[in-house]
Amino acid sequence: MVTLLDVARRARVSSATVSRVLNGAGRISESTRRRVIEVATHLGYQPNQVAKSLRLGRGRSVALLIGDIEQGTYMALTKRVQMALQALDLDLLLFNLDHREDRLFGFLDRAPTMGLLGVVMAVPRRMDGRRLARHAEQLRAQGMLLVAVGQRLNRLGVPSIVHDEVAGAELAIDRLVAGGHWPLAYLGRTLTSATGGARYRGFRAALAARGADAAACELWECTDKYRAEAGYHVVGEALRRGTHVRGVVAMSDEMALGGIAAALDQGLAVPRDIAFVGYGALDWGGYARPALTSVLVNADAVAEAVEELFRAHREAQEPRTLTIVQPALVARASA
Amino acid sequence: MVTLLDVARRARVSSATVSRVLNGAGRISESTRRRVIEVATHLGYQPNQVAKSLRLGRGRSVALLIGDIEQGTYMALTKRVQMALQALDLDLLLFNLDHREDRLFGFLDRAPTMGLLGVVMAVPRRMDGRRLARHAEQLRAQGMLLVAVGQRLNRLGVPSIVHDEVAGAELAIDRLVAGGHWPLAYLGRTLTSATGGARYRGFRAALAARGADAAACELWECTDKYRAEAGYHVVGEALRRGTHVRGVVAMSDEMALGGIAAALDQGLAVPRDIAFVGYGALDWGGYARPALTSVLVNADAVAEAVEELFRAHREAQEPRTLTIVQPALVARASA
DNA sequence: CTGAAAGCGCTAACAT
DNA sequence: ATGTTAGCGCTTTCAG
Numbered sequence: 001m002v003t004l005l006d007v008a009r010r011a012r013v014s015s016a017t018v019s020r021v022l023n024g025a026g027r028i029s030e031s032t033r034r035r036v037i038e039v040a041t042h043l044g045y046q047p048n049q050v051a052k053s054l055r056l057g058r059g060r061s062v063a064l065l066i067g068d069i070e071q072g073t074y075m076a077l078t079k080r081v082q083m084a085l086q087a088l089d090l091d092l093l094l095f096n097l098d099h100r101e102d103r104l105f106g107f108l109d110r111a112p113t114m115g116l117l118g119v120v121m122a123v124p125r126r127m128d129g130r131r132l133a134r135h136a137e138q139l140r141a142q143g144m145l146l147v148a149v150g151q152r153l154n155r156l157g158v159p160s161i162v163h164d165e166v167a168g169a170e171l172a173i174d175r176l177v178a179g180g181h182w183p184l185a186y187l188g189r190t191l192t193s194a195t196g197g198a199r200y201r202g203f204r205a206a207l208a209a210r211g212a213d214a215a216a217c218e219l220w221e222c223t224d225k226y227r228a229e230a231g232y233h234v235v236g237e238a239l240r241r242g243t244h245v246r247g248v249v250a251m252s253d254e255m256a257l258g259g260i261a262a263a264l265d266q267g268l269a270v271p272r273d274i275a276f277v278g279y280g281a282l283d284w285g286g287y288a289r290p291a292l293t294s295v296l297v298n299a300d301a302v303a304e305a306v307e308e309l310f311r312a313h314r315e316a317q318e319p320r321t322l323t324i325v326q327p328a329l330v331a332r333a334s335a
Numbered sequence: 336m337v338t339l340l341d342v343a344r345r346a347r348v349s350s351a352t353v354s355r356v357l358n359g360a361g362r363i364s365e366s367t368r369r370r371v372i373e374v375a376t377h378l379g380y381q382p383n384q385v386a387k388s389l390r391l392g393r394g395r396s397v398a399l400l401i402g403d404i405e406q407g408t409y410m411a412l413t414k415r416v417q418m419a420l421q422a423l424d425l426d427l428l429l430f431n432l433d434h435r436e437d438r439l440f441g442f443l444d445r446a447p448t449m450g451l452l453g454v455v456m457a458v459p460r461r462m463d464g465r466r467l468a469r470h471a472e473q474l475r476a477q478g479m480l481l482v483a484v485g486q487r488l489n490r491l492g493v494p495s496i497v498h499d500e501v502a503g504a505e506l507a508i509d510r511l512v513a514g515g516h517w518p519l520a521y522l523g524r525t526l527t528s529a530t531g532g533a534r535y536r537g538f539r540a541a542l543a544a545r546g547a548d549a550a551a552c553e554l555w556e557c558t559d560k561y562r563a564e565a566g567y568h569v570v571g572e573a574l575r576r577g578t579h580v581r582g583v584v585a586m587s588d589e590m591a592l593g594g595i596a597a598a599l600d601q602g603l604a605v606p607r608d609i610a611f612v613g614y615g616a617l618d619w620g621g622y623a624r625p626a627l628t629s630v631l632v633n634a635d636a637v638a639e640a641v642e643e644l645f646r647a648h649r650e651a652q653e654p655r656t657l658t659i660v661q662p663a664l665v666a667r668a669s670a
Numbered sequence: 671c672t673g674a675a676a677g678c679g680c681t682a683a684c685a686t
Numbered sequence: 687a688t689g690t691t692a693g694c695g696c697t698t699t700c701a702g
Contacts, residue, residue, distance in 0.1 A: 001447060001477070003679060014689045019681055027687055050394065050450035051679030054385045054694050061428065069417075070618070075410045082404075082431050091449075093396065094429040096417050112336060114426075115385035142336070228622040254619055261622040283405070284589055287563040287596040288623055338695055349673045354697055362671055386695035389678050 002043045011039040022047065058143055059115035062310065063093040065107060067123045071227060072253060073280035073297050077122055077149070080303030088310055090117060099192075101127055108135040111144070118145035118313065120306055121158075124195035132156055145313040149302055151194045154321045161305045161323040165202030166209070168295045168327035172249045172277040173206050175293060176335055181247030181275040183216035185238065187231060187259055188251025190221060196251050199279070203249055218245055222255070231258025239266050239274075246274050247335065253278035253285045253294055260290070260334060275335035291332035301325045337378045346374040357382065393478055394450035397645065398428040400442060402458045406562060407588060408615035408632050412457055412484070415638030423645055425452060434527075436462055443470040446479070453480035453648065455641055456493075459530035467491060480648040484637055486529045487657070494654045496640045500537030501544070503630045503662035507584045507612040508541050510628060511670055516582030516610040518551035520573065522566060522594055523586025525556060531586050534614070538584055553580055557590070566593025574601050574609075581609050582670065588613035588620045588629055595625070595669060610670035626667035636660045 004022075008015045013032055020026040021036040028036075039045075053059035062085055066074050082092040093116070097103045104123060111119060119139065133156040139146045140157070148160040176184055186203045189196040200219065207214040220238055222230035231250060238245065239262060250256035256278030263274050270276060270290050278285060278294035285292035305323040312319050339357075343350040348367055355361040356371040363371075374380075388394035397420055401409050417427040428451070432438045439458060446454060454474065468491040474481045475492070483495040511519055521538045524531040535554065542549040555573055557565035566585060573580065574597060585591035591613030598609050605611060605625050613620060613629035620627035640658040647654050 001679095004681095005679075015679090016681075016690080017688060020688085023681080025681090029687060032687080046445065046448045048389075048450075048679050049448050050385060050389045051694090052681080054383075054389050054678090054696090055680045055682090057694070059385065064429075069414050070410060072407075072619075075405060078429070079404050079431050082429055083433075092429050094399075094413070094417055094427050096414050098418075110381065113381045113384050115383075228619045232622055254622075257619055258622045261624055261626075264624050284563045284592055284619070287567055287589075287593045289596055289599050291596075336695095339697095340695075350696080351674080351698080352672060355672090358697080360697090364671060367672085383695050386678090387697080389680090389694090390696045390698085392678070 001048070002045045004045070004047065007036065007040045007043060007045050010043065011036045053115040058117050060089065061091045061093045061114075061116055062118045062120060063095060063107070063111065063114070063116055065095050065097055065104060065119065065121045065123055067097050067099050067125055068226070069094070069096045072282040073299070074122060076280075076282070076299040077302060080299045081120060081306050084303040084307035085310070087307060088314070090310065097123060097125075099125055101125060105131060105135070111135075112138060112142050116144055118147065118310060120147045120149060121151075122149040124150055124193040126192060126194045126197070129156060132158075145310060145319065147306060147309055149306070152198070152322070159309055159319045159321050161302050161325065162198070163297060163325050163327055165198045166205045168279070169199065169202040169206035169249065170209065171327060171329040172295055173203070173210065173212075175277060175329060175331065176247035176249070176275055177210070177212070179247075179271060179275055179335060181271065181335065183213070183218070183245055184247045184249060185218040185220045185243070185245040186249050186251075187220045187234060187255055188222060189230075190219065191223070199251055218243065220248075227252065227254040228258035228261075231255030232262045233258070235259035236262035236266070239263065239268070248274065248276045250276060250278050253280040253282045253292055256292055256294070256334065257285075257288055260288070271333065271335050277335045281330040286332060290334045293332045293335040294330050296328040296330050298325050298327065336383070337380050339380070339382065342371065342375045342378055342380050345378065346371045388450040393452050395424065396426045396428045396449075396451055397453045397455060398430060398442070398446065398449070398451055400430050400432055400439060400454065400456045400458055402432050402434050402460055403561070404429070404431045407617040408634070409457060411615075411617065411634040412637060415634045416455060416641050419638040419642035420645070423642060423649070425645065432458060432460075434460055436460060440466060440470070446470075447473060447477050451479055453482065453645060455482045455484060456486075457484040459485055459528040461527060461529045461532070464491060467493075480645060480654065482641060482644055484641070487533070489656045494644055494656050496637050496658045496660065497533070498632060498660050498662055500533045501540045503614070504534065504537040504541035504584065505544065506662060506664040507630055508538070508545060508547075510612060510664060510666060511582035511584070511610055512545070512547070514582075514606065514610055514670060516606065516670065518548070518553070518580055519582040519584060520553040520555045520578070520580040521584050521586075522555045522569060522590055523557060524565075525554065526558070534586055553578070555583075562587065562589040563593035563596075566590035567597045568593070570594035571597035571601070574598065574603070583609065583611045585611060585613050588615040588617045588627055591627055591629070591669065592620075592623055595623070606668065606670050612670045616665040621667060625669045628667045628670040629665050631663040631665050633660050633662065
């Protein structure tokens, strides 16, 4: 590999000069600048990022912590965030936590040694706030930027990007009610998932705001299973119990799909007998039959906010502590 | 941050000794070893990975290059590979190529400077072989391991992990034929996708092996659109043309879902009027209605092979140049 | 068995 | 405007 020193020798200048030219710092005479550039390109010089990281005390990688990347909405998020970081010439280090808190803290322990520029946590799981706050403090002390996505952690000093869950629930509820689907159930995981919990509170708040008879509505909690399977299971059970629910707000498109399958398998018509709204508005949802009506979780907006935070961090500006992303309804056939 | 030198001072030994203790190299008296360990844990010492990488000339990260991570099968792969690498205490750097060759080569240009341990390319796209071979050579010269997934690049000196596309096609075809669905079409992208092309050749080979009337079968090429949308579009067109095809082998579950939607939207019954087999056996496929019959692309087996390659590389062994992963049929309702 | 010292490739004072 | 030098934190000869 050709090093900066190789360039320096060949251009008959010191390594410092080459460094200055390449980083656009300090005054350099036009002639040397040109010569250095010339030699560097001729030699195909590329700065060693590892050495740079060591010297500067921070690198160009941002770690993205994901609860369950197999869930479509996180996948979409991962892609968008990677592209946003790429726009800042940053790399993405991916960690799938598999919904395990020990993995999260295991990572946070090692994080300071990795030469990271920052960490983005897109982790729905509820977690130990004290412990997290300690880690957050340590990372900040190292000059790293920690960002939370989907969970409101700004109280712990972690800039957060969250969705407006009340607005999202309102969109879903209004759609269901307008279609004559009532009463409603919220299908999801509220106990272990902070996102799910927030979404459920949004659901409740939206019902209240509408002056609706919230008591008629139910919470269909998913416990042991995940994604579509959980939806299928829980909705199937409820239907067998003879629930009166006619409209379901699911926490994800996968759960909605599972729920719809359960309803269809029991001979019900969707949305006539029971309607479903998903969350995420994933691509394939438009091609399920009936096509999924879904609350759009705007991954682009989230990625943009992430990019903005890292841009500000680079300019040594104070980061915006809370960004609220607005949802939208993708109205299709299932509700 | 506490450094190795801090530990050394506190334990009254030299930095070399600490390094040796922590890396289990060289002879160390039991007493010093214990003392060093003791001090290290007491101080909560964690080796700086960046410094380590610089010194050793290689790091602990493996880059995963993905054509389109939003496609379910790549997402499943990403998750598995990340977990496999984690088992080797390696980190995953993710790059979504968005089906763009320039991005691939752009990455490969920078790769040598990043202190990577290796690169895994899960890129279906056909690419410039010469150019790739040059990069492969350079990476190898740096001691990095380059691995291809889903595309047979072993001729270029790149250890490859591929699926047995003939076996996969046979599974799909046998299932369709047994259900009385005939003639067949292959739905996918064969022109720009090496994986798709291989899969189509597998389809043809399997037809031939079955002694079937291959001339009756069609290729439904997807050009401008992606995933479910492409399937919907192409199948819709074919149906409107009045095709005689009664069974479709799709290149992915998303395309199959789109195809099914097109058939249903035209009032056909699936699988009665036309049957579909997907590829990937994604989780949600089991909850689409009709549930997707699909050829399982064994992401676990691929991840395992990746792990094995990196393990061998670590032991400085020659890597296995070609690994062929066997498919399986997940039989559900759509065929 | 342990220590001293060099150096991975780069940047940033500090000189000149 | 440019060079000299120190050093980021670690591993690895080379000596003893």
